Amino acid sequence: VLKGVTDPEEKRKRIGHKFIEIFEAEASKVGSARWLVQGTLYPDVIESVSLRGASVTIKTHHNVGGLPEKMNLKLIEPLRELFKDEVRKIGKELGIPDEILKRHPFPGPGLAVRILGEVTPEKVELLQKADKIFIEELERSGLYDNVWQAFAVLLPVHSVGVMGDFRTYDQAIALRAVNSTDGMTADWARLPHEFLQKVSSRIVSEVRGINRVVYDISSKPPSTIEWE
Structure with missing residues (x-):
């Protein structure tokens, strides 16, 4: 489905x-x-298609603009006009456990939009390993609940490195952690340097094919939370 596809919008539509x-x-x-129940939130709608007039499409969310026009299922979207913080308040009133309520958002298209460029099984494996380390260390350090969302991004960039006495020419990983209330705006999370150093060391040591780790300090706007 995604072979040879590098455009983010095309990725999202094909996945949808x-x-x-x-x-x-x-x-x-x-x-x-006969029904498809989706957890579509208002920010998904705003970024994909405006409810109240014309707007520029920022990203097609597979559960909004990425769905085919003709399908055999009817949609139910009870959360469509709510923001994430509002959904969490409702969940709390319903008695939903914190481990579910406080779970970080995850993009509908999955890791495909966290791999810049063409998606391959090998790249997915690299990203999964790096992301697992990042989340593990956030949980171990008690920082997971202090950030709204955190994840790793695989960059289409190779750089020279040194492992022991040998030269490497491998890919780079970007770490992204942000704080937000509703996902419409976000600020980059000020994670401790010692923590970032530990995560970086683990990734380059444990994930073969990665020799560089960078930290994204961009806010939304002008950047979006996800890279694609």
Whole structure:
């Protein structure tokens, strides 16, 4: 589906179509499934398509503009006009556990929009390993709940490094951590330098194919939280 695709918008749209294709196939096995319930939030709608007039599309969210025009399922989106903080307040009133309520947001298109350029199985594996280390260390250090969202991004950049007595020419990972209330604006998280050093050391030591780690200190706006 994503072979040779590098454009972020094209990635999102292809993933949205494949998502519905698979979902409809699985739903047909149930027999009576007619509805697709989605957790679409208002920021998804704002970035994809405006509810109150024309707006510039920032990113197509697969659950909004990325869905095919014709599909056999009808949509139910009870959270469509709510922000993340409002959803969490409702969840708290309903007694949903904190480990679910405080879980960091994750993009609908998955890791495909955290791999800049073409997506391959090898790149996905690299990113998964680096991201796991980042999240593990946030949890161990008691910092996970102090940031709104944190993740790793695989960059389409190779740079020269040294491992022991040998030259390397490997890829780079960017770490992204932000604080926000509703996802519409965000500020980069001021994580301790010692913490970032530990994460960086683990990634370059444990993830073969990565020899450089950088930290993203961009806020939204002008940047978006996700890189693609």
